[in-house]
Amino acid sequence: MAEVDKACCSIPAVTTHDYKPKGTYTKLADLDVYTIGPSTSTRALIAVYDIFGFTPQTLQGADLLSHSLDALVLVPDFFKGKPLSLSLYPPDTDEKKKTAGEFMQGTANIDANAKKLGEVAVAAKGEYESVKGWGCYGLCWGGKLAVLHSGAGTVFKAAGTAHPGRLAKDDAEKLTVPFICLFSKEDGTPELMKEYWEALEKNNKENVVEKYGDMHHGWMGARANLEDKENLKEFERGYTQFAKFFDKYL
Incomplete structure (x- = not known):
């Protein structure tokens, strides 16, 4: 009899409304960090949220992965309680564009937050000495930070992203660890998504790349509509796919 896939069978049912996160909060590298899972685990994930911060959908995803992998999952609050609304x-208005643009250039600046992610990873390694395998994943904006920390000298054994933001072929070419990338139907121009996909496949045969062609950008993060039957199904499938991937490499 074939062995039943542990990750697939251990993800609990997703709560579709009024989700109450199961974790607690701690401090690392001067940031508040949502923390779920055993502090004595031998494997852990750092999750980088999207520009909307600590939303119930994103934290539920972290809880699902912690449960499935029996792993510690850390979600740092890079925006210090002030995410984009x-x-x-x-x-769709000039005022909204101005506010969003200022946020992306300031609070959500990629270079500054990529540096901070490195600081969090160092602090986490010092705090949780039992962890032997560290991984990282990011949603949308967070996916950019994850891929930037998955090249030469990375502390992570595996990394990934769902509905990635700010795609750049060079990022995919520089990866040095297995990487999972779950595309929505609209994560950039078709040409850029194709170029990124092909670079991932060429970089490492262990990389996992899939397109959730009926899903909007953000279906596994803050913009997930878990009251919608199709989004719920693909939300569950995406986190199951993440769980199977990290179960293999951490």
């Missing part, structure tokens, strides 16, 4: 999307 969901009410600004879509940015």
Whole structure:
């Protein structure tokens, strides 16, 4: 009899409304960090949220992965309690565009936050000495930070992203660890998504790349509509896919 896949069978049912996160908060590298899972685990993930911060959908995803992998999952609050408001999307007025643009250039600056992610990783390694395998994943904006920390000298054994933001072929070419990338139907121009996909496949045969062609950008993060049956199904499938991937490499 074939062995039943542990990750697939251990993800609990997703709560579709009024989700109450199961973790607690601690401090690392001067940031508040949502923390779920055993502090004595031998494997851990650092999750980088999207520009909307600590939303129930994103924290539920972290809880699902912690449960499935029996792993520690850390979600740092890079924006220090001041994420971008969901009410600004879509940015369909000049005022919304201005506010979103200022946020992306300031609070959500990629270089500054990529540096901070490195600081969090160092602090986490010092705090949780039992962890032997560290991984990282990011959603949308967070996916950029994850891929930037998955090249030469990375502390992570594996990394990934769902509905990635700010795609750049060079990032995919520089990866040195297995990487999972789950595309939505709209994560950039078709040409750029194809170029990124092909670079991932060429970089490492262990990389996992898939397109969730019916899903909007953000279906596994803050913009997930878990009251929608199709989004719920693909939310669950995406986190199951993440769990199977990290179960293999951490």
